[in-house]
Amino acid sequence: MSEAREKAALAKQAAQIMNRMTTEQKNQALLAMAEALIEQQESIIAANALDIERGRSNGTSESLLDRLKLTPARIQGIAEGLRQVEALPDPTGLTLESFQRPNGLRVEKIAVPLGVIGMIYEARPNVTVDAAGLCLKTGNAVVLRGGSAALESNRRIVEVLRGTLAGSSLPADALQLIEDPSRASVDEMLKLNGLLDVVIPRGGASLIRTVVENATVPVIETGAGICHTFVDESAGYDMAADIAFNAKVQRPSVCNSMETLLMHETFAGKHLRALADRFLAAGVELRGCERTRAIVPEAAAATEADYATEYSDYILNIRVVDHLDEALEHIARYGTMHSECIVTEDDGNAAAFMQRVDAAAVYRNASTRFTDGFEFGFGAEIGISTQKLHARGPMGLPALTTTKFRVFGNGQIRG
Template identity: 55%
Template sequence: MENILSVKEQAHAAYTASHQLSTISTEEKNKALLEMADALEHRCNLILAENQIDLTNGRKKNLTASTLDRLMLNEERIKQIADGLRQIVSLPDPIGSGISEFRRPNGLDIRAIRVPLGVVGVIYEARPNVTADVIGLCIKSGNAIVLRGGSEAIHTNKIISSMLAAAAYTAGIPAGSIQFIETQDRQAVADMLKLRQYIDVIIPRGGKGLINYVIENSTIPVIETGAGVCHAYVDSSANMEMAGNIIINAKTSRPAVCNTIETLLINKAIAETFVPFIIDKLQAANVTIKGCPQVKALCPNIEDAVEADWSTEYHDLVISLKIVDTLDDAITHINTYNTKHSEVIITENYQNARIFQQKVDAAAVYVNASTRFTDGFEFGFGAEIGISTQKLHARGPMGLTALTTMKYLIDGNGQIR
């Protein structure tokens, strides 16, 4: 048994490091990121050996083929992870940049500038690439980090994080800035979620169960990410070809991710022609279709959609269809069942486009484009730390600025009140 630090000691070390890390220059941070990327590539074999242990354990535990695939690394994938760190170098450093600056009538000069949050806690499930992504984004934004990964990838995550921590330290990043919690004891997560004095934010990345556990148990502020029950609404004036292309793309291009659509709402005025048209297309793409009674009346050879379907994120080639009477009914359905992630209307009607964008409550509201674009890279933000589905602090794809807060600097010459 190794002699490992307690979660509290690790968080305290990160907290101590964060005060120094917040003042490190962009040049130093970039240099460290490049050396961290090199370290992963140079010692690629060590990572692959640890990854083999996780894969062997995973097969014993009968993990699904897709989970094993997400877990599996090879030389090319490690190069991709290293390149991800190099891409972070090219992103602008938000730290120290001005948000606003003004002079008060009494002569006080007030500046609001961006500063790091301090210590970022991330609790995540299987994917090893998250380890490097999150460490890279935190270092670039001057934040210390406490990571807790899932048991499936524990050996891989451990070697990646310790390699990155060592390379960062050698490159001048304060010792203790990168903390990986090694114990698989579940109590470690419960402990971590109460360390409000050391950790400034918790970002859970994983399934609904993990996210809800974190929300219910954390006294540290949480940024909720990832749950996506997204909708497409086909308005009566929609261009049918365009609607078909968008729906097939938004449902089938990567069905397991959060920005795919789960429910398709169709205006009754075009249902008679559109429903058979889209069902043909979806079936040709191997999508299982569930329908409300009105949809089934038009196409009986599909499954029944039940109440639970409207709030289900399938993570799979499954979609539920519903016919609605009006645009307002579509908006009400969406605001009732959505996770406030991404929503799209397909329409040629200007007023309806505008009303949909105003009234639908979601991070990203589209007109005539696939919801699959809700993504840090697609928005042009570079790497992302996650997609926020809550309203506080950050909403939608979170780039580096989501890992910052601000501070007012006030300069005077003796002003009193």
């Protein structure tokens, strides 16, 4: 039996115990996990140093190594994340609906754990702890498959956390790490119907595509974000410039940052030059349509491929449009249904944009950077769903539950 199948089977057994754990039992385990990470941080940092060393000798970029690196401060932050999850309300066991049928049947719809969650992710070892905390809090078992670059770190972290679970009410087998760094272990996970209830990929576009194309297990697609800001003719310069600048520059590497700025020609005629200067001064590389380049010759010519790329970097496409409809068509064509913004003082344009754009989050006069579980007040986030089934947008704890109908009768049969 493969490692993936074996560990998923252990997780499935554990899920049947997890399902019965009380909120208090789960919370105690989360606090113990946080404490253990801090107490055993030296061994975690030592394991992490092996990953860093191997990464450096493989020629991994310093920026990637920085994302991989664990320090006492970062471990403190990760442990704090567990404590925050501990403090959140437990969504399982809640009665979501309850009604009585004319034949006397009483029907209750209850939130219950999903069962076994598979998480496939890339470099950062903090995801290992975050995912474990969120899945266990919601009564699930979890099978983690992190990136090979963080293997030593993840192995040690999971060892510490499983050691803690062994001393708690929760079954240690509810937390599994697949250590096989080959692509084969991912392919295997994606077909574990009957063992995994869902697979959640977190990472770049290529990982997401691999998962969507190969999984027979249900998937929650996350993360890919080609987000737009459309500035219409009624927008004031200061607000439009601040929102666009923030959406691109504040943190370009994340999925809710802007990749393409769309602008009504009237606004562009008045303000594009000044706004372009602000981006250029911040070191943003500009690519533009013909009308943009007539005003901003520093911009390279934007191609179809550029409009379809999630740069996650200091690169921005700018396109001037004739009217709202052209902006809507552009977004429908190139967007990934993540986050889209209109900057406008016109209520009609705002209403049309917010109804017609098909995305997880649509904004009027605010940066797309707010699409985030913490910013929405969910207290935690397992990812941002860009699909339409089950959960859409930032996923808090309730996204890790499903429902069950409990039906109480006294002998009812169907006539």
